[in-house]
Amino acid sequence: xxxxxxxxxxxxxxxxxxxxxxxxxxxxxxxxxxxxxxxxxxxxxxxxxxxxxxxxxxxxxxxxxxxxxxxxxxxxxxxxxxxxxxxxxxxxxxxxxxxxxxxxxxxxxxxxxxxxxxxxxxxxxxxxxxxxxxxxxxxxxxxxxxxxxxxxxxxxxxxxxxxxxxxxxxxxxxxxxxxxxxxxxxxxxxxxxxxxxxxxxxxxxxxxxxxxxxxxxxxxxxxxxxxxxxxxxxxxxxxxxxxxxxxxxxxxxxxxxxxxxxxxxxxxxxxxxxxxxxxxxxxxx
Amino acid sequence: xxxxxxxxxxxxxxxxxxxxxxxxxxxxxxxxxxxxxxxxxxxxxxxxxxxxxxxxxxxxxxxxxxxxxxxxxxxxxxxxxxxxxxxxxxxxxxxxxxxxxxxxxxxxxxxxxxxxxxxxxx
Ligand SMILES: [Fe+2]
Numbered sequence: 001x002x003x004x005x006x007x008x009x010x011x012x013x014x015x016x017x018x019x020x021x022x023x024x025x026x027x028x029x030x031x032x033x034x035x036x037x038x039x040x041x042x043x044x045x046x047x048x049x050x051x052x053x054x055x056x057x058x059x060x061x062x063x064x065x066x067x068x069x070x071x072x073x074x075x076x077x078x079x080x081x082x083x084x085x086x087x088x089x090x091x092x093x094x095x096x097x098x099x100x101x102x103x104x105x106x107x108x109x110x111x112x113x114x115x116x117x118x119x120x121x122x123x124x125x126x127x128x129x130x131x132x133x134x135x136x137x138x139x140x141x142x143x144x145x146x147x148x149x150x151x152x153x154x155x156x157x158x159x160x161x162x163x164x165x166x167x168x169x170x171x172x173x174x175x176x177x178x179x180x181x182x183x184x185x186x187x188x189x190x191x192x193x194x195x196x197x198x199x200x201x202x203x204x205x206x207x208x209x210x211x212x213x214x215x216x217x218x219x220x221x222x223x224x225x226x227x228x229x230x231x232x233x234x235x236x237x238x239x240x241x242x243x244x245x246x247x248x249x250x251x252x253x254x255x256x257x258x259x260x261x262x263x264x265x266x267x268x269x270x271x272x273x274x275x276x277x278x279x280x281x282x283x284x285x
Numbered sequence: 286x287x288x289x290x291x292x293x294x295x296x297x298x299x300x301x302x303x304x305x306x307x308x309x310x311x312x313x314x315x316x317x318x319x320x321x322x323x324x325x326x327x328x329x330x331x332x333x334x335x336x337x338x339x340x341x342x343x344x345x346x347x348x349x350x351x352x353x354x355x356x357x358x359x360x361x362x363x364x365x366x367x368x369x370x371x372x373x374x375x376x377x378x379x380x381x382x383x384x385x386x387x388x389x390x391x392x393x394x395x396x397x398x399x400x401x402x403x404x405x406x407x
Binding site: 195 | 322404
């Protein structure tokens with residue numbers, strides 16, 4: 001059976017990828033962020049999974065507003081890096097794992113999560129920036145194949161935090177029932193607090209972000225109880241992306257061990273957070 | 286048909302909620318913004334913006350907002366910030382510039398506010 005070995009929650013701000021692509025990680029505006037990633041990257045380099053699942057959202061690059069799937073999954077062999085309007089990021093295309101994708105799909109549909117299937121998908125910064133945070137120098141390939149799991153966080157009504165957490169739990173069971181003996185890393189991406197439009201543009205809420213970072217490992221149920229309104233009020237209209245961390249967390253064990261976390265602002269208009277959890281720790285009897 | 290269907294759901298001051306009615310209003314304009322990811326379409330757009338807007342079936346108000354680069358109006362007329370940003374990028378404008386527009390400050394002031402740990406409620 002397959003086993004989740006770690007969960008990595010991280011912001012996926014495009015400017016983080018741009019700073020890496022342009023060699024600006026030592027720039028005074030960025031250094032603290034990238035220094036903050038280093039301990040997680042070192043640990044992850046020692047714990048390479050056979051496959052990763054990246055929970056993310058697209059931003060007008062791979063999909064448009066003609067169809068707005070609440071939840072979706074990629075089932076392709078390969079995902080091209082999207083051209084977001086300024087050329088592709090200079091990072092490798094993403095290799096998929098269609099067998100695992102189709103297993104997860106079937107299992108999740110059987111549990112009542114009727115995912116939309118993406119047989120073709122260009123992946124944008126929402127997926128590639130987290131891969132870069134994990135592996136800053138991938139060379140010509142990412143460390144392992146990747147299954148993209150998409151969430152609508154752009155158009156109201158986004159799925160509720162509770163539904164995301166439940167999807168994560170079902171995802172955890174789906175992974176456990178995969179007959180292959182493979183190890184899995186799972187990435188929950190987006191956030192933290194930010195708002196791009198409106199008179200409240202630029203809104204950041206460090207108290208809320210700190211609470212979220214402190215709680216995601218130990219008491220995700222408390223975060224899953226937050227309403228959309230509360231999330232938009234507290235984290236900003238785009239900060240609601242944080243619901244995707246709950247899918248990652250739901251797929252993990254009840255007890256997880258925090259390996260590392262870091263909080264930084266601003267990454268352009270956004271508070272950037274990272275939290276890495278080891279899933280292989282003793283569980284309560 | 287209501288054009289302000291978010292009223293009565295919940296109201297977070299200064300916070301546009303991009304909902305289904307907004308997305309219906311903005312569908313064609315957002316689709317046009319997304320088309321600007323390709324260099325070929327950007328060239329066609331820049332050669333004759335009004336014609337490109339008409340071909341994209343924008344409403345007259347949306348077309349005017351685009352021609353005037355009235356970023357607030359684009360949001361009000363159904364633009365999603367992620368889509369509107371495609372046009373801004375084409376113009377060489379940053380998200381901090383747009384933040385300045387939405388908050389009535391300059392790009393520099395907006396950026397300074399972000400560096401000072403962001404803007405807060407009221
Ligand atoms: Fe995002």
